[in-house]
Amino acid sequence: MSLKNIDTSEKNVAVLEIAIDKDVFNEAVTKIFRKNAPKMTVPGFRKGKAPRSIIEKMYGKGVFYEDALNELIPNAVTEAIDESKVKSVSRPEIDVKSIDEDGVLFTAKVYTKPEAEIKKYKGLEATKTVITVTDEDINNEVERIRKRNARSIQVTDRAAKDGDDVIIDFEGFADGVPFEGGKAENHNLKLGSGQFIPGFEEQIIDKNIGESFDVNVTFPEEYQSEDLAGKAAVFKVTLHEIKYEELPELDDEFIKDISTDFDTVDEYKADVKKNLEQRNDRSAETALEEQLVDGLIANLAVDIPEIMIETETDNQVQDYAYRLQQQGIDMNLYMQYTNTNMNQMREQFKAGAERQVKTRLALEKIVELEKVEATEEDIDAEIEKISKAYTMEIEEVKEKIDINIIKEDIAIRKAVDLVRENAEVTTVEKTAEELRAENEQKIKDDTDEDEDVNDETEENNTENIQVEDVNGDSDDE
Numbered sequence: 001m002s003l004k005n006i007d008t009s010e011k012n013v014a015v016l017e018i019a020i021d022k023d024v025f026n027e028a029v030t031k032i033f034r035k036n037a038p039k040m041t042v043p044g045f046r047k048g049k050a051p052r053s054i055i056e057k058m059y060g061k062g063v064f065y066e067d068a069l070n071e072l073i074p075n076a077v078t079e080a081i082d083e084s085k086v087k088s089v090s091r092p093e094i095d096v097k098s099i100d101e102d103g104v105l106f107t108a109k110v111y112t113k114p115e116a117e118i119k120k121y122k123g124l125e126a127t128k129t130v131i132t133v134t135d136e137d138i139n140n141e142v143e144r145i146r147k148r149n150a151r152s153i154q155v156t157d158r159a160a161k162d163g164d165d166v167i168i169d170f171e172g173f174a175d176g177v178p179f180e181g182g183k184a185e186n187h188n189l190k191l192g193s194g195q196f197i198p199g200f201e202e203q204i205i206d207k208n209i210g211e212s213f214d215v216n217v218t219f220p221e222e223y224q225s226e227d228l229a230g231k232a233a234v235f236k237v238t239l240h241e242i243k244y245e246e247l248p249e250l251d252d253e254f255i256k257d258i259s260t261d262f263d264t265v266d267e268y269k270a271d272v273k274k275n276l277e278q279r280n281d282r283s284a285e286t287a288l289e290e291q292l293v294d295g296l297i298a299n300l301a302v303d304i305p306e307i308m309i310e311t312e313t314d315n316q317v318q319d320y321a322y323r324l325q326q327q328g329i330d331m332n333l334y335m336q337y338t339n340t341n342m343n344q345m346r347e348q349f350k351a352g353a354e355r356q357v358k359t360r361l362a363l364e365k366i367v368e369l370e371k372v373e374a375t376e377e378d379i380d381a382e383i384e385k386i387s388k389a390y391t392m393e394i395e396e397v398k399e400k401i402d403i404n405i406i407k408e409d410i411a412i413r414k415a416v417d418l419v420r421e422n423a424e425v426t427t428v429e430k431t432a433e434e435l436r437a438e439n440e441q442k443i444k445d446d447t448d449e450d451e452d453v454n455d456e457t458e459e460n461n462t463e464n465i466q467v468e469d470v471n472g473d474s475d476d477e
Contacts, residue, residue, distance in 0.1 A: 001076040003083050004105075008112075012305045014086045015109045018076050022103040028068040036064065065099055077108045087113035090307045116302040116365045122422040124295040128288045131280045132429045133273050141272050146247045149258060155242035159206045162192045166204060167241035170215075174233045181225075182233075186240065197223075204239065212238045292419050296362040297355065304357060312353035313346050320349070366415040374410035382406050 001024070005017040033052050042050035042058060056063055077092050092108035099105075152165070160166055166189050172182030191201045203215045215235040223229040248254045255268045262268045321331040335341060366372070374382075386401065387394045430438075 001079050003080045006084050006086070012112050012114050012303065013109065014084070014088070014112050015107050016077070016080045016084060016086070016092075017105070017107050018080045020072055020076055020104040020106075022101055025068065025072065025099075025103045026101065028071050029064045032064040032067040032071070036067070062099070069096070069099070069104065072104070073106070073108075080108065081110070086110065089113050089305065090311065111305040111307045114302050114304055114361070116300060116361045118296065118362055118365045118369075119299040119301065121296060121299065121362070121366050121419055124292055124299075124419065124423045126288055126291040126295065126423055126425050128284050128425050128427045129435065130284045130427060130429050131432050131435060133276045133280065134431055137276055137432065138269050138272050141276065142250065142269065145258065146250060146254075147245065149254075150245040150247050152243050153246045155244060156209070158242075159208050160191060160204055160239065160242050162205055163244065164191050165189070165243045165245070166191060166239060167243075168204070169238045169240070170235045172233050172235045174228060174231050179228060179233075182235070200235065204237065207239050209239055209242055212236070288425065289416070289420070292423055293355075293359050293362075296419065297358045300358055300362045300365075302358070302361055304354075304361070308357050309350065309354050312357050313349050316349040316353055316356075317342075317345055320345075360412070363412045363415040366418065367411045370415070370418060372411045372414045372418065374407040374414070378410045379403065379406055382410060 002019045002021070003016060004019050007015040007017070030052075033055070037050070037052070037055065038047070040050065040055060041047050042054055044050075045054070050058075073094060077094075081088050088110040090111040092110050094106055094108055096104065096106040155164070168187055168189060169185045170183065170187065172179055189195060189201065189204075191204060193201070195201070197217055197219060199217045200215055203213075203217075207213060215237050216232070217235070218232050219225075219228045219230060221230045248257075250265060252264050255262050255265055259268060262271060324331055324334055335345065383394055383397050383401075383406070386392070387397050390397075392400075
């Protein structure tokens, strides 16, 4: 292989002119001939015994050329890209210019990594909002543990009440006719959970085991089934079982039962508080990092080839499909359930893909500017981490994973750390309730703003209509 020329006249594109000499090409053609000849039938010769010249005369001189090119071109392109130092971000588009006994001349067009400029990456301003852990948070977590260890108690001596778990049969009728999806047997329902339409669960309260009764309800006007929306219905219900959850007493004995590390409630609550604080801090750090990424992107100047965003979109869709598969869900079946197609799926991922590409380009530029490198200690630690995560021997990891990719990823993470360490971060503490109220207010403000824009647009449209009417009257006159 020899690299004849590089054309970079088009922005973010390199066209490599590559030659494969005749000896290399003829050797590849001979290899393909020997591989395929035993399967070829030529009149006058036993199967697989016809000479190459006869086969080429019968099927054409280039009968083995395509397979030979498929063997040679991938390596030739890789070598040419390495020699040219071109940073390719796409699969090559191949155009064969000439092919004969003297060899092959072809071009490989690739999109190249764009030159990025980042105006500012030190001193970015951001706010780290840490949710403070309240006594209520601790008690809620402890209550969750109690519920996880609750006992289910069968009721035999009283009627059903709010909060009970009941087993029921039911069948629904609208206008005296059973409707689809309105029947079930031995259905488990927690009273007060709101699983059923309004008014249903309340009418089971005070009913006894073995009792059959009618539940009269009206479907909501915006019910998912248009045939039932707003309609009155009667459910024939039979109550079979009543159960309730009995929570264990929150005392030192309970703590000893669920934990080998603590002996008292106070010790356990202190640990719960510490874990909640660590979780909240991790969440705050993640949100802070997202803010800093926003800052990097805002300071990034780059002309990104569309192919980079398309490729990252492909990667994210494939990753999502893999995660669905891990849950036993086929991607095509998922799209049927959600009434979407692949184009719509790709559109959903495209904004995130563009953000990911911009983030990577920004961080790679910082790596370049700051001369960030992975040390041998960094690489060894990363290989050991991969080894443990995938239960592989360290030497096996080194054989299967490109060390250069590991180096790049380590450098990128170091660039993230550099941005974080040099950021001007204001830390504020808020309770979960305060944060929730702020988010609700923000949503309300955004909604009001959208309504104002819509009202203004409607007024403008009305004015336009009035102008058109006036103009129309003038024309009539």
